[in-house]
Amino acid sequence: MDIRQFRHFAAVAESLHFGRAAERLGMTQPPLSQSILALEKELGAPLFARTKRSVELTPLGQQWLPHVLEALAAVDALSETARRLRDGQTGYLTLxxxxxxxxxxxxxxxxxxxEAYPDVExxxxxxxSDVQIPAVVAGERHAGIIIPPAERALPEALAYHRLVSEPLVAAAPAAWVEDGRLPIVDRVLSPEALLDAPLxxxxxxxxxxxxxxVTGYFSARGHPARIVQEAIQMQTIISLVSAGLGLALVPASLRNLAxxxxxxxxxxxxxxLETxxxxxxxxxxxxxxxxxxLVGV
Incomplete structure (x- = not known):
């Protein structure tokens, strides 16, 4: 079976007339009849009940027709699908x-x-970042949003574009601010007030x-950072701050995490911090x- 036989069958099934079907397909009737006979032979059963005066679908033909029409519609949509994939209007993006x-x-x-590509998954x-970089190099991700290494020392295979630079702020237990353990002047915390704070x-x-x-902020002032707890998720770090274990230096955008x-x-x-x-x-x-x-590259 090939796609032409499917089209031949559908044309005859919809018109129930070999002559009109042949005209619609732009061919003569004998090769159309031969195509249907070959299809029926391959299926091992007739698709049409023929008399000198009429052509009717057999029960097999009636039940098979919707499947054939569905397959033809899918084939006809392939070129449009390819165009949309080519233009990035459908498909998927791994980020x-x-x-x-x-x-x-x-x-x-x-x-x-x-909003720009609503049909892309x-x-x-x-x-x-340490997990993302090799994954992008290996082609397991299309792109990654990372904190770049020092001097942007990335593998040669990767390109990089800065998205945002933002200052760090201190996320501190509210009680430390309220009871004066962290002296704040004009809403600003001085480096000296941080030097002995648990991080x-x-x-x-x-x-x-x-x-x-973060540690360089302390060492530049001649004092090592006193790290008391580590965590790999920013949400976890903020939770530990909330529990009073220490304070954290975090991007200013973390204010959105109330x-x-x-x-x-x-x-x-x-x-x-650059991202x-x-x-x-x-x-x-x-x-x-x-x-x-979208990001201007």
């Missing part, structure tokens, strides 16, 4: 992201992409750039091109 992006660039980026995966921080193994940014018992306080001369998008230079996926266009 990984660090947990901090969930409170800054991710929601707006996903919203704008979904967006597959989101939360992961730390909750990402492990360096999973977030070296963020870890070094949590009882946590106060966000600006820092004097704060370190600045950006990475993708494989050789990746020509149309859905990725659409994403890059």
């Amino acid at each position: 990984s992201f660090v947990s901090t992006a969930d409170y800054s660039v991710l929601p707006d980026l996903v919203r704008r992409y979904a 967006i597959r989101l995966v939360e992961a730390t 909750v921080l990402f492990p360096r193994t999973v977030a070296p750039a963020f870890h070094d940014l 949590r009882a018992g946590v106060a966000y306080v600006e820092l004097a001369s704060p370190p600045v 950006g998008l990475v993708w494989r230079r050789e990746d020509e996926a149309p859905t990725l091109r659409g994403l890059l266009g």
